[in-house]
Amino acid sequence: MSREGTTTVAGPIRVLVADDEPMIRAGVRAVLATDPGIEVVAEAADGHEAVELVRAHRPHVAVLDVRMPRTDGIDAAAEIRRTVPGTGVVMLTTFGEDDYILRALGVGAAGFLIKSGEPEELLGRVRALAAERRDAARERVAGLTPRERDVLAHLGGGLSNGQIARRLHLVEGTVKAHVSSVLARLGVDNRAAAAVVAHEAGIPPPPPPEQR
Template sequence: MSRAARAARVLIADDEPLVRAGVRAVLSTDPGLEVVAEAADGHQAVELTRGHRPDVAVLDIRMPGLDGLGAAAEIRRTVPGTGIVMLTTFGEDEYILRALGDGAAGFLVKSGPPEELVAGVRAVADGAAYLSPKVAARVIAHLADRGSGARAERRAAARDRVAALTPREREVLAFLGAGLTNGQIARRLGLVEGTVKAHVSSVLARLAVDNRAAAAVVAHEAGIVVPPSGPGQ
């Protein structure tokens, strides 16, 4: 059965049972998502991911034993078809940056609204990236080293990198920053999805980033993010 014909299968990993129950309850409100497994630590998350092959693994960054970052790296290595969503709290900027480098595609704040959790998991299940606006702001602030001069330099550098893209690539990057999938971008731009996929690959290569989430950070830094247009985008 194709991914389009079934609900996205999700694994939840958090050492707090109450958090797992809350995430499951929120995701269960969307018929397009199905929680197939729960893990209480990173090692269990890796093993269950290997066994269940979910479309998305939602991982808490801080877990006993193998933490969420270690689990994410191992899942990316052994089950590359599973997208990674990291659950974060404020004050974990360094962890978020490491997760970006390890290929995580989604970053959500535990204290965020329930609809953001659903949107983020669905986006990653559809092959897109999703940065909670709060997470994006924290990442950008951290990268700026909390100095106004450094922040200005990073924004200028991001604008220079974006200026090297073609006009169409800049449009695609702006939608990547908003967390849109290839299909959603195609509808917004009146293109076929295959063409958008080619543009995304070109954007990643020209920005010298490894994944859509890292490209989204560049879009946020450059100030070109296009706000979503509502349900279905």
């Protein structure tokens, strides 16, 4: 059941938390853990690490502190939005950081939260942003042909071109062409990213073949 004021999102919402203060990270994780529909998949202590972990885990939402060492939250947000556009970004700030907030919004952050704010604000923002990202994923797959959607579903299941060809009764060269078309239409550069889009759009992987 969704919380009041939020949109129901199927499946767990994957979240990355980045803050150079361990106590803040622990507090954010504890708040998110109160919602069984949210899973913290990674934590980072600086902006550079946050970008690398987002690329590796491709969470629905990244919660970033504005000021962090090595790469600050604003630069990290800009890089995440550039390289992993399927991940939404929420910034953590303190009072008196209005200039940082404006810069963060300018690079594509979806919003900000005051560290001393209510836990429900964090939960509600994460769920709403995840729902927005999934709505965007559904729009991206809407332009695929039925055959391309079939191929995408199999990509979501982690199948190789040869396995997809056997499951769909196609020659492998045709599958390769479909995969290239799917990647281009979705605007992603690899199969793993396409699989994430499939998951976010609610396209389930195909069931395993029946054993004879």
